[in-house]
Amino acid sequence: MTDKTSFAAPGSAKDVEEGAAFTPKFDSAGLVTAVVTDSKSGDVLMVAHMNAEALRKTIDTGEAHYFSRSRNKLWRKGESSGHTQRVVEMRVDCDQDAIWIKVEQHGEGACHTGRRSCFYRAVPLGKAGAVTLEFRDGEKTFDPDKAYRNT
Amino acid sequence: MTDKTSFAAPGSAKDVEEGAAFTPKFDSAGLVTAVVTDSKSGDVLMVAHMNAEALRKTIDTGEAHYFSRSRNKLWRKGESSGHTQRVVEMRVDCDQDAIWIKVEQHGEGACHTGRRSCFYRAVPLGKAGAVTLEFRDGEKTFDPDKAYRNT
Numbered sequence: 001m002t003d004k005t006s007f008a009a010p011g012s013a014k015d016v017e018e019g020a021a022f023t024p025k026f027d028s029a030g031l032v033t034a035v036v037t038d039s040k041s042g043d044v045l046m047v048a049h050m051n052a053e054a055l056r057k058t059i060d061t062g063e064a065h066y067f068s069r070s071r072n073k074l075w076r077k078g079e080s081s082g083h084t085q086r087v088v089e090m091r092v093d094c095d096q097d098a099i100w101i102k103v104e105q106h107g108e109g110a111c112h113t114g115r116r117s118c119f120y121r122a123v124p125l126g127k128a129g130a131v132t133l134e135f136r137d138g139e140k141t142f143d144p145d146k147a148y149r150n151t
Numbered sequence: 152m153t154d155k156t157s158f159a160a161p162g163s164a165k166d167v168e169e170g171a172a173f174t175p176k177f178d179s180a181g182l183v184t185a186v187v188t189d190s191k192s193g194d195v196l197m198v199a200h201m202n203a204e205a206l207r208k209t210i211d212t213g214e215a216h217y218f219s220r221s222r223n224k225l226w227r228k229g230e231s232s233g234h235t236q237r238v239v240e241m242r243v244d245c246d247q248d249a250i251w252i253k254v255e256q257h258g259e260g261a262c263h264t265g266r267r268s269c270f271y272r273a274v275p276l277g278k279a280g281a282v283t284l285e286f287r288d289g290e291k292t293f294d295p296d297k298a299y300r301n302t
Binding site for chain 2: 091093
């Protein structure tokens with residue numbers, strides 16, 4: 001198993017922000033945030049987390065790996081559904097605690113609910129009080145019960 | 152101050168994923184993750200966090216508000232630099248613990264280092280061992296020492 005020592009420890013703020021050393025800053029749970037966008041549409045497909053092992057495997061293989069907080073385990077995207085993600089580009093943010101990957105989404109979608117993106121509902125702005133979500137691009141592109149039937 | 156009770160508490164998984172009630176799932180620190188993209192270019196500008204108050208103010212005003220974990224306070228984006236963000240659209244993800252906002256970025260950039268986006272370095276893929284970052288779109292668009300001189 002790959003631990004945090006697979007990556008160099010962060011140096012000074014200047015080194016982290018302006019340097020060329022990749023020194024990811026894992027949180028107290030050992031995770032960085034991963035934002036995943038579709039390389040074609042630019043849409044945000046999902047937000048997930050990576051531990052050091054998931055990050056290393058993603059870099060080494062070019063296939064998106066995450067750490068599932070609910071299942072407490074490493075997870076290769078698509079290992080159950082076949083809906084894998086080929087990483088086209090990976091970027092890191094200024095303080096190196098967030099990763100942005102642009103991916104080619106294989107199969108019908110990224111969301112476990114059966115949709116292309118996890119962000120299929122809009123939050124209307126400028127309204128006080130209770131907020132009612134509006135479905136957008138909310139059509140299911142696959143049947144999650146079939147896609148995940150072997151898990 | 153707005154607390155979590157400003158929003159309804161999450162119901163069943165089915166309600167959270169398939170319903171129209173906005174019931175954000177704040178983490179143990181009272182935060183949701185906010186992914187911010189440029190409404191024109193589609194680029195990810197930054198990743199930040201919102202507490203209930205920041206989320207409510209963003210919804211009410213259409214101006215991006217965040218919660219600064221380092222300063223432990225609510226933060227209206229651009230309050231120091233003038234680089235405000237007008238929210239064009241807000242979306243929430245399947246399990247309602249992440250927000251995606253598309254914004255019109257005013258001023259020269261979103262990143263406190265003086266760049267348009269916080270994601271100005273690429274992580275090369277397929278290389279074992281130490282990783283050397285590659286600057287992309289890394290030119291500074293403003294002088295952070297001037298923009299933040301009053302803070």
